[in-house]
Amino acid sequence: MTDERVALITGANKGIGLAAARRLGELGVTVVLGARDETRGKQAADALAADGIDATSLRLDVRDPDQVSEAAHAIERRHGRLDILVNNAGTASGFTGPPSRASAEDLRQVYDTNVFGVVTVTRAMLPLLLRSPAGRIVNLSSHAGSLTLTSDPGSPLRDVNMIAYQSSKTALNALTVAYAKELLGTPVKVNAALPGVVATDINHHRGPRTPAEGAAVVVRLALLDDTGPSGVCLADEGPVPW
Numbered sequence: 001m002t003d004e005r006v007a008l009i010t011g012a013n014k015g016i017g018l019a020a021a022r023r024l025g026e027l028g029v030t031v032v033l034g035a036r037d038e039t040r041g042k043q044a045a046d047a048l049a050a051d052g053i054d055a056t057s058l059r060l061d062v063r064d065p066d067q068v069s070e071a072a073h074a075i076e077r078r079h080g081r082l083d084i085l086v087n088n089a090g091t092a093s094g095f096t097g098p099p100s101r102a103s104a105e106d107l108r109q110v111y112d113t114n115v116f117g118v119v120t121v122t123r124a125m126l127p128l129l130l131r132s133p134a135g136r137i138v139n140l141s142s143h144a145g146s147l148t149l150t151s152d153p154g155s156p157l158r159d160v161n162m163i164a165y166q167s168s169k170t171a172l173n174a175l176t177v178a179y180a181k182e183l184l185g186t187p188v189k190v191n192a193a194l195p196g197v198v199a200t201d202i203n204h205h206r207g208p209r210t211p212a213e214g215a216a217v218v219v220r221l222a223l224l225d226d227t228g229p230s231g232v233c234l235a236d237e238g239p240v241p242w
Contacts, residue, residue: 068121
């Protein structure tokens with residue numbers, strides 16, 4: 001084991017995940033890029049390495065418990081611990097119709113990545129995070145997952161009603177709070193990051209923010225010092241109500 005800081009970022013071969021990996025790498029963190037597509041993950045890691053960043057990739061589909069377990073073992077062999085876990089992999093594809101028309105299977109397709117994938121990865125990586133003197137877990141959430149904002153008649157989100165995606169992010173917020181409560185008193189802090197509407201594949205690149213802008217709050221939470229919060233939902237403008 002060395003004194004390096006090691007970060008695993010899921011879904012890191014593009015978008016916010018890749019931007020977060022680049023920035024953390026520029027700040028001296030060793031970054032491990034988890035990617036479903038092994039070739040694309042390696043290409044992304046090689047591009048970062050070409051810029052002087054200590055980056056490697058792992059095949060990692062968060063929906064596959066065996067791949068997640070293999071990734072945890074690989075990180076343990078290479079580094080001995082994990083300091084930062086960014087649960088970035090997510091999807092907004094699938095059902096977007098009226099909530100009353102949604103089936104359980106419609107929601108399950110989104111939850112498999114956005115919720116159950118986070119549970120699978122967090123469970124596998126937590127023993128390694130607990131070996132860190134300052135473990136950090138950052139879950140990528142959304143303003144659209146805030147019950148406070150989406151139920152406020154005066155909120156810009158009042159007319160957004162994507163039951164599968166929004167409820168998955170609300171569930172992710174609940175996971176964040178639950179993990180933070182359990183890990184209170186340990187060196188591990190758990191928070192949710194709200195990157196805003198970023199131009200990525202998830203919205204067909206129609207967002208007004210760049211991946212680097214969206215990744216800024218992720219990096220901020222990943223590098224919190226010991227006085228930083230745990231169990232909060234943070235955007236660039238500050239804490240956001242659950």
